[in-house]
Amino acid sequence: MTDFSQTRALFHLPDSITYLDGNSLGPLPLAARDRVARMMGEEWGNMLIGGWNQAGWYTQPRRVGDRIAGLIGAGPGQVVMGDTLSIKVYQALSAALSLRPERRVILSDSGNFPSDLYVAQGIARSRDADLRVVAPGEVAGMIGPEVAVLMLTEVDYRTGRRHDMAALTARAHENGVLTLWDLAHSAGAVDVDLLGVGADFAVGCTYKYLNGGPGAPAFIWVNPRHAERAQPSLQGWMGHAAPFDFDRDYQPAAGIERMRVGTPPVIALTALDAALDVWDGVDMAALRARSITLGQRFIAGVEARCPQLELHSPRDPARRGSQVSFRHASAFAVMQALIANGVIGDFRAPDVLRFGFAPLYNGIEDVDRAVDTLAMVLGSAMWQRAEFHRRGDVT
Structure with missing residues (x-):
């Protein structure tokens, strides 16, 4: 059984802060700070350009990808790191469309992250395709023989609603449709089994529940049955079969390697690699059970003491990820007042208060303090103060 008090000790968590925003940015793993300093001094500092071979920088995207593969139900050699999530979405979606050239419809839902x-x-416009966006509950009924790709974020970033990946993938395949799953709010938060459900493509970021740090590189997975046929429209130097031959014409590398684009972000990958050490020995079933316990306790506490708020997440924990959202007409100001009192969640427009639960470092005491503080902020009308209504560049 995983001891979550031990995993909590592996993070830098500022005193007097209750952090419930790991679904936006995970906190700093202590090992990452030390590992990056060592890499910069011993590798970049002393090896200089030799670090590409001597320190294995060039193979980092594969090695780190293999570590993430174990958290998402993928196999060795099937995941590669690099670039941003939007770039990986572009690569996966364009490759999937090319595998279904006779079809022109991309199906998604209104709960998908706007960047996706x-x-x-953009892809639909350049390919004369049709992007159809429907309500989350309508997705299954809209999967038909005209659809090329079903593109969904498994866990809705606003509500935490979780799609049934197995059922939707099966329905898609019955209709000859390929699936692309965004795991930004899934990896490290819920049990994912890409090979088990037979998904086709998946992407995700690593700065949320995987704690890779701001701007940490994204990952991409391609089912092995497609790996040698998938052709990324965004073709880069590192995805070439022989990048250091400097051929003028592109020849795709074998398998997932062709989904590499540019030079890997070595410092960021070093931080992420260290962050992934925290997961060694973590039982995902225990993590998920703990997540549900925290979420249910939070919902019960808030509904008992904060009647001004409306639950915006599925009540059934099996139907949501590791976050809980409530609605309030002045959600932004309420969240700013909450943060000023040491409880950090986040706001999503237009009226959503969002709280993420990461059992690696969140416990019952965090839930109870968050409920107490939220009740105080609402009961005292503190959120009405002018300073809590001023918005910065990032909300």
Whole structure:
């Protein structure tokens, strides 16, 4: 059984802060700070350009990808790191569309992260395809023989609603449709089994529940049955079969390696690699059970003491990820007042208070303090103060 008091001790968590925003940015793993300092001094500092071979920088995207593979139900050699999540969405979606050239419809839902939809809009425009966006509950009924790709974020970033990946993938395949799953709010938060459900493509970021740090690189997975046929439209130097031959014409590398684009972010990958050490020995079933316990306790506490708030997440924990959202007409100001009192969650427009639960470092005491503080902020009308209504560049 995983001892979550031990995993909590592996993070830098500022005194007097209750941090419930790991679904936006995970806190600093202590090992990452030390590992990056060592890499910069011993590798970059002393090896200079020799670090690409001597320190294995060039193979980092594969090695770190293998570590993430174990958290998402993928196999060795099937995941590669690099670039941003939007770029990986672009690569996966364009490759999937090319595998279904006779079809022109991309199906997604209104709970998908806007950036994914922006990427899909651009691809649809350039390929004369049709992006259809429906309500989350309508997705299954809209899967038909005209659809090329079903593109969904498994866990809705606003509500925490969780799609049934197995059922939707099966329905898609019955209709000859390929699936692309965004695991940004799934990896490290819920049990994912990509090979088990037979998904086709998956992508995800690593700065949320995987604690890789701000701007940490994204990952991409391609089912082995597609790996040698998938052709990324965004073709880069590192995805070439022989990058250091400097051929003028692109020849895709074998398998997932072709999904590499540019030079890997070595410092960021070093931080992520250290962050993934925290997961060694973590039982995902125990983590998920703990997540449900925390979420249910939070919902019960808030509903008992904060009647001004409306639950915006599924009540059934099996139907949501590791976050809970409530609605309030002045959610932004309420959240700013909460943060000022040492409880950090986040706000999503137009009226959502969002709280993430990461059992690696969150416990019952965090839930109870968050409920107490939220009740105080609402009961005292503290959120009405002018300073809590001023918005910065990032909300």
